Amino acid sequence: MRVFLSTGEASGDMLAAALVTAIRELVPDATFGGIGSERMEAAGVTLTTRTTGWSSMGPLEALLRIAPLAVVALRHSFWLRRSPWDLIVLIDFGAFNLRLAGYLRWIGYRAPILYLLPPGAWIDSPKVARLVARRAVALTAFAHQRDFYRSLGLEIAYFGHPLVSLVAPREPRPLAPADAGTIALLPGSRRGEIERHMPALIAAARAVRERRPNARFIVSAADGEADALVRRALGVAPLGGVEIVRGARPALDAADAAWIASGTAVLEAALREVPCVALYIITEAQVPIAKRMWRLKYATLPNILLDREAVPELLQHDATPDRLARALEALLADPESQLRDMRTLRAQLGLPDALARCAAFAVGVAHPRELER
Numbered sequence: 001m002r003v004f005l006s007t008g009e010a011s012g013d014m015l016a017a018a019l020v021t022a023i024r025e026l027v028p029d030a031t032f033g034g035i036g037s038e039r040m041e042a043a044g045v046t047l048t049t050r051t052t053g054w055s056s057m058g059p060l061e062a063l064l065r066i067a068p069l070a071v072v073a074l075r076h077s078f079w080l081r082r083s084p085w086d087l088i089v090l091i092d093f094g095a096f097n098l099r100l101a102g103y104l105r106w107i108g109y110r111a112p113i114l115y116l117l118p119p120g121a122w123i124d125s126p127k128v129a130r131l132v133a134r135r136a137v138a139l140t141a142f143a144h145q146r147d148f149y150r151s152l153g154l155e156i157a158y159f160g161h162p163l164v165s166l167v168a169p170r171e172p173r174p175l176a177p178a179d180a181g182t183i184a185l186l187p188g189s190r191r192g193e194i195e196r197h198m199p200a201l202i203a204a205a206r207a208v209r210e211r212r213p214n215a216r217f218i219v220s221a222a223d224g225e226a227d228a229l230v231r232r233a234l235g236v237a238p239l240g241g242v243e244i245v246r247g248a249r250p251a252l253d254a255a256d257a258a259w260i261a262s263g264t265a266v267l268e269a270a271l272r273e274v275p276c277v278a279l280y281i282i283t284e285a286q287v288p289i290a291k292r293m294w295r296l297k298y299a300t301l302p303n304i305l306l307d308r309e310a311v312p313e314l315l316q317h318d319a320t321p322d323r324l325a326r327a328l329e330a331l332l333a334d335p336e337s338q339l340r341d342m343r344t345l346r347a348q349l350g351l352p353d354a355l356a357r358c359a360a361f362a363v364g365v366a367h368p369r370e371l372e373r
Contacts, residue, residue, distance in 0.1 A: 008093030182217075
C-alpha cells in the first residue's frame with residue numbers, strides 16, 4: 001500500500017506523522033511519500049517537496065503565495081497522474097490542497113483522495129464544501145462541519161479530533177511560587193507570526209519578571225527556520241533565562257502557563273491542560289479583510305467549541321505587553337476555572353481512539369479488503 005500525504009504547515013505535518021504511524025500499525029508494509037516537513041520525514045515519509053515557509057499570515061500574504069504554490073500543485077498533479085498512489089491524503093491547508101485535488105481530477109486522476117480537516121470548518125461555505133465533496137472523500141475532526149456537510153446532502157466522515165488520541169492530560173501541577181513560574185512562549189510557526197508576536201511576548205515576559213523575578217521562559221520553535229527567527233528576535237530584545245525548544249510539547253509540558261498564537265497549539269495546550277492566553281496580530285492592512293472573512297464571536301478553537309471565552313483572547317491592539325502579562329499572571333494565580341473548561345472541551349472532541357479510527361477509515365478508502373485480513 002502506497003500513501004501520499006500533503007500538508008502545508010506545522011500542525012498538518014504533526015497530524016500527518018501521527019496518521020502515518022497509525023496506518024503502519026494496520027498495514028506494516030505500507031510506504032509513504034509526501035509534501036511536508038521535518039515531522040513527516042522523521043515518521044518515515046519520503047518528501048518530494050518541503051513546505052518550509054509556505055504558510056502565510058493573513059489574506060494579503062496568502063495572495064503572494066498563490067502563484068508559486070499553484071506551480072508546485074500542478075507539477076505534482078502530473079507526476080501523481082503518471083504513477084497513481086493507492087491513496088492521497090490531503091491535510092488541512094486548503095489554499096494548496098484544494099487546488100491540488102482540483103488539478104488531479106481535472107487531468108483525469110481517478111485513484112482515491114481523502115481530505116482530512118477540509119477547509120472552512122467554521123465558515124460554512126456551501127461552495128467550498130461542494131468543491132471538497134466533488135474532489136475527495138471528506139473526513140472532518142469537528143461535529144459542526146459534519147453537520148454542515150450533511151445539511152447540504154454531502155457525505156463526510158467524522159470520528160472526533162485526532163489530537164484527542166495524541167495529547168493526554170498531564171499530571172496536575174501545584175501553583176507556581178508567587179515570585180517565580182515557568183512560562184511557555186509559542187509565537188506560531190509562520191514567519192509573520194514569529195516576527196509580529198515575539199516583540200510583544202518578550203516585552204510581556206519582562207513585565208512578568210518585574211513582579212516575578214525568578215520566572216523562567218521557554219520558547220517553542222516549530223522547525224529550523226522558526227528557531228532562527230526566534231533567536232533573531234531575542235538578539236534584538238534580549239531576555240535572560242530563556243530556553244528554546246523544538247516543538248510545542250516540550251514547551252507546554254514544562255510550563256505553569258503559556259502565551260500561544262491562536263491556532264492548533266491552543267487546542268493542544270487545552271488537551272494537555274496547560275493554562276494559556278491566546279494572541280494574534282496581523283498587519284493593519286489585513287484587518288478589514290479579516291473582519292469580512294471571519295464573522296464568529298471568537299478566534300480560538302477552544303472558545304469556538306465551548307461558545308465562551310475559556311481562553312483569554314488578546315487580538316491585534318489588545319495584545320499589549322501589559323495585558324498579556326496580567327492575563328497570564330491571573331492564570332498563574334488561579335487556573336482552576338480554565339482547567340475545568342479544558343476538561344469539558346476534551347469530552348466534546350470525541351473518543352480517545354479518534355486517530356486509530358481515522359487511520360482505519362483511510363485504509364478502507366484505499367483498500368477495503370485490507371481491514372478484512
